Amino acid sequence: MSDFTLSVIARVAFGDYVKNESDREIIKNAVMEFFNVAEKWTTHSSLTMPKELKDVYQPKLVKFSDFITDVIRHERQAISQGTKSNCLLSQFVSLKDDETNTYLGEREISPVLFDFFAGGVETTSMTLQYALYVIGTNPEIQEKLYEEVKNTTDDIDYTSIQKISYVEHVLKEVLRLWPAAPVNGRSTNDVTGAEINGYKIPARTNVMVNTWKIHKDPRFWKNPEKAIPERFEQKNHPCAWGPFGFGARSCVGQRISMLEAKIALIYLYRNYKINFIGDTDPGYEWGITMKPTRPVVVSIEKRI
Ligand code: HEM
Numbered sequence: 001m002s003d004f005t006l007s008v009i010a011r012v013a014f015g016d017y018v019k020n021e022s023d024r025e026i027i028k029n030a031v032m033e034f035f036n037v038a039e040k041w042t043t044h045s046s047l048t049m050p051k052e053l054k055d056v057y058q059p060k061l062v063k064f065s066d067f068i069t070d071v072i073r074h075e076r077q078a079i080s081q082g083t084k085s086n087c088l089l090s091q092f093v094s095l096k097d098d099e100t101n102t103y104l105g106e107r108e109i110s111p112v113l114f115d116f117f118a119g120g121v122e123t124t125s126m127t128l129q130y131a132l133y134v135i136g137t138n139p140e141i142q143e144k145l146y147e148e149v150k151n152t153t154d155d156i157d158y159t160s161i162q163k164i165s166y167v168e169h170v171l172k173e174v175l176r177l178w179p180a181a182p183v184n185g186r187s188t189n190d191v192t193g194a195e196i197n198g199y200k201i202p203a204r205t206n207v208m209v210n211t212w213k214i215h216k217d218p219r220f221w222k223n224p225e226k227a228i229p230e231r232f233e234q235k236n237h238p239c240a241w242g243p244f245g246f247g248a249r250s251c252v253g254q255r256i257s258m259l260e261a262k263i264a265l266i267y268l269y270r271n272y273k274i275n276f277i278g279d280t281d282p283g284y285e286w287g288i289t290m291k292p293t294r295p296v297v298v299s300i301e302k303r304i
Helices: 002-017 021-041 051-080 088-094 106-137 139-149 165-177 211-215 229-233 254-271
Strands: 183-187 194-196 199-201 206-210 272-276 298-302
Touching: 002 021, 002 051, 002 088, 002 106, 002 254, 021 051, 021 106, 051 088, 051 106, 088 106, 106 139, 106 165, 106 254, 106 272, 139 165, 139 254, 139 272, 165 229, 165 254, 183 211, 206 211, 254 272
Parallel strands: none
Antiparallel strands: 183 206, 194 199, 272 298
């Protein structure tokens, strides 16, 4: 699954510039290094990566930075020849600061694009793995999903996919049961702190919001442990479901991840019956993301 989600983000970010397996390896290794370090980061109470970890991590990004520098150079050339690419990097390369009359360079573009990989590869991959489990253990969900997607064709686009609502409800239910980023952090400001529902929070305090706990709160969710996609047909409290966070710093990848996961499920389930055949459920462990502790083992049968 991570290969699929990596390919999607790589295509969106770099378009045709990711040409072969060795380019993909550079991106994959950078993401893996991030998660290796991120596991250690969760034992610190800091919302930004501590310096001692940054010092270990940054040298490992050299190949990724070199790759981006190279792509930026090629894209500048392409733009000057009127053959601009249709990728996110190209949009960044074209951005000009009118005050200083300068364009964004590798230093600005590289960390932003890297955030997209760090934020978008594992999260969507985990969500799809848990989706296989939920759908593969609930035949009634699988049949309803199949009925909805069986007549879709390859020309699905952004508008037509919005009408395919059950797939979206299934994904929302999966993200409720296993929010890929289960805890979100915020810091209060430097001077006044904050007051929420009578609770005073001092200035410069890190506050962790446990999204997973909210997703299981019986005040908002009846029978919270059970997978019931239909619950998303009803309105609920606006903050009862928040796998992508809230407010100005919420997930920038929410739309693309829902879109890519929906497309993956539509293509899979209109062609195949996929049942879970593992001995036990996939479990979970918390780190910077929530992930299964056991593989999601499935059987795949072609539909005729
Ligand atoms: C199921 C998939 C995903 C989940 C559950 C998820 C969840 C989250 C959450 C909870 C946050 C923090 C929000 C907050 O603090 O309020 C976040 C931030 C972020 N996500 Fe995602 N995400 C997903 C997919 C993606 C994808 C596909 C991308 C990139 C294309 C992405 C890029 C980012 C970035 C760059 C941030 C940092 C935003 C900022 O700090 O301003 N995410 N994500």
